[in-house]
Amino acid sequence: MSFINYSSREINCKLVYYGPGLCGKTTNLQYIYNKTRPDAKGKMISLATETERTLFFDFLPLSLGEIRGFRTRFHLYTVPGQVFYDASRKLILKGVDGVCFVADSQMERMEANIESLENLRVNLQEQGYDLDKLPYVIQYNKRDLPNVVPVEELSEVLNPTKVPEFEAIATTGVGVFDTLKALAKQVLTELRKGG
Amino acid sequence: MLSPTAVMYEDEVRRIQEVADQLAVDSRARTILVVDKNGQLIAAAGNAHELDTTSLSSLVAGNVAATGGIAKLIEEEEFTGQFHEGKGISVHLSIVARRIILVVLFDKNTTHGLVRLRVRKAIEQLEKIFAEMAQRPQQPQVNVFAEITDADIDNLFND
Numbered sequence: 001m002s003f004i005n006y007s008s009r010e011i012n013c014k015l016v017y018y019g020p021g022l023c024g025k026t027t028n029l030q031y032i033y034n035k036t037r038p039d040a041k042g043k044m045i046s047l048a049t050e051t052e053r054t055l056f057f058d059f060l061p062l063s064l065g066e067i068r069g070f071r072t073r074f075h076l077y078t079v080p081g082q083v084f085y086d087a088s089r090k091l092i093l094k095g096v097d098g099v100c101f102v103a104d105s106q107m108e109r110m111e112a113n114i115e116s117l118e119n120l121r122v123n124l125q126e127q128g129y130d131l132d133k134l135p136y137v138i139q140y141n142k143r144d145l146p147n148v149v150p151v152e153e154l155s156e157v158l159n160p161t162k163v164p165e166f167e168a169i170a171t172t173g174v175g176v177f178d179t180l181k182a183l184a185k186q187v188l189t190e191l192r193k194g195g
Numbered sequence: 196m197l198s199p200t201a202v203m204y205e206d207e208v209r210r211i212q213e214v215a216d217q218l219a220v221d222s223r224a225r226t227i228l229v230v231d232k233n234g235q236l237i238a239a240a241g242n243a244h245e246l247d248t249t250s251l252s253s254l255v256a257g258n259v260a261a262t263g264g265i266a267k268l269i270e271e272e273e274f275t276g277q278f279h280e281g282k283g284i285s286v287h288l289s290i291v292a293r294r295i296i297l298v299v300l301f302d303k304n305t306t307h308g309l310v311r312l313r314v315r316k317a318i319e320q321l322e323k324i325f326a327e328m329a330q331r332p333q334q335p336q337v338n339v340f341a342e343i344t345d346a347d348i349d350n351l352f353n354d
Contacts (some may be wrong), residue, residue: 001200001201001202001233002200002201003201003202003203003231003233003235004200004201004202005205005206005208006202006203006204006205006238007203007204007205007206007207007209009207011340012235014233014234042247042249042250043247043249043250045250045253045254047257056257056261057257057293059250059253059254059257061249061250061253064351064352065350065351067343067348067351068340068342068343068347069343070339070340070341072351075234075235075253083293087264087268088261088264089260090264091257091260091264092232092257093261094232094260095232096231144205149227169321181352184351184352185348188343188351189198189345189348191340191341192338192341192343193341194256194338194340194341195348
């Protein structure tokens with residue numbers, strides 16, 4: 001849930017990057033961290049295993065400019081993608097304001113994408129959210145790899161409701177900020193409606 | 196539905212801040228943080244300015260969420276407190292009014308017993324404040340963000 005503090009004149013919003021294991025959620029956050037001005041970001045925290053797989057979450061606080069005298073701050077989180085960390089994923093979705101689903105474009109990960117997306121929907125429902133009513137974008141990552149599914153096909157399977165979708169190569173940053181901006185915009189637009 | 200927005204007004208933050216400041220003095224702790232369960236920092240006292248309070252708040256909330264998950268699995272309602280003992284600094288966490296985490300960082304300058312005693316009093320005061328907040332309408336009567344334009348939002352990303 002977004003948090004408006006009239007005392008410090010701040011708006012805080014929580015964005016969650018969701019998706020199957022090794023789809024590039026952490027890589028998205030790392031790229032954002034590396035390309036953001038030092039004064040606009042906090043420390044990036046990764047709770048990861050020794051093999052650098054996300055164990056609980058990654059966290060990156062970003063501070064955008066001011067809107068109507070209120071400083072807008074976004075807290076970016078990733079979930080652990082591996083199937084057996086489902087209990088942790090549920091916890092991170094608590095209080096979410098917007099979701100980015102990162103899909104792995106490779107042919108052999110199609111099933112994992114579908115399973116993860118279904119898992120997202122179910123876990124949100126458990127928290128009382130409806131994915132179709134939340135600010136939500138999809139990113140098709142790893143477009144530089146040789147065996148990728150055409151975007152039209154990914155879109156047909158993973159994006160039936162036609163939310164904003166972006167092609168990306170998170171390792172080099174292609175599409176990373178476009179995805180973030182689109183999601184942040186949706187969240188702020190919801191705030192305008194009085195969310 | 197979008198989750199409801201939590202709104203906190205100046206007067207409420209000021210009252211919470213007063214409790215935190217008083218607790219820092221009474222308990223002789225190094226730092227007091229008042230954090231909501233989603234990891235947003237509400238108030239900080241003591242030497243908080245020397246710390247990365249944003250990261251601390253997020254990790255504390257993650258910690259409490261994980262412990263809450265454990266409670267649920269073993270059918271325990273909630274663990275209302277946690278204590279992490281360090282060589283130099285220890286951390287005492289308490290859940291207040293089911294939605295707020297009161298964090299006390301303390302060192303050899305005080306004792307765990309004194310911290311617990313003073314925290315109990317602070318919790319009573321905080322519970323009263325949050326009970327009053329729960330009574331008032333959560334949505335702002337005047338939505339100051341209703342007038343945000345698309346241009347305002349676009350401007351945030353123009354750098």
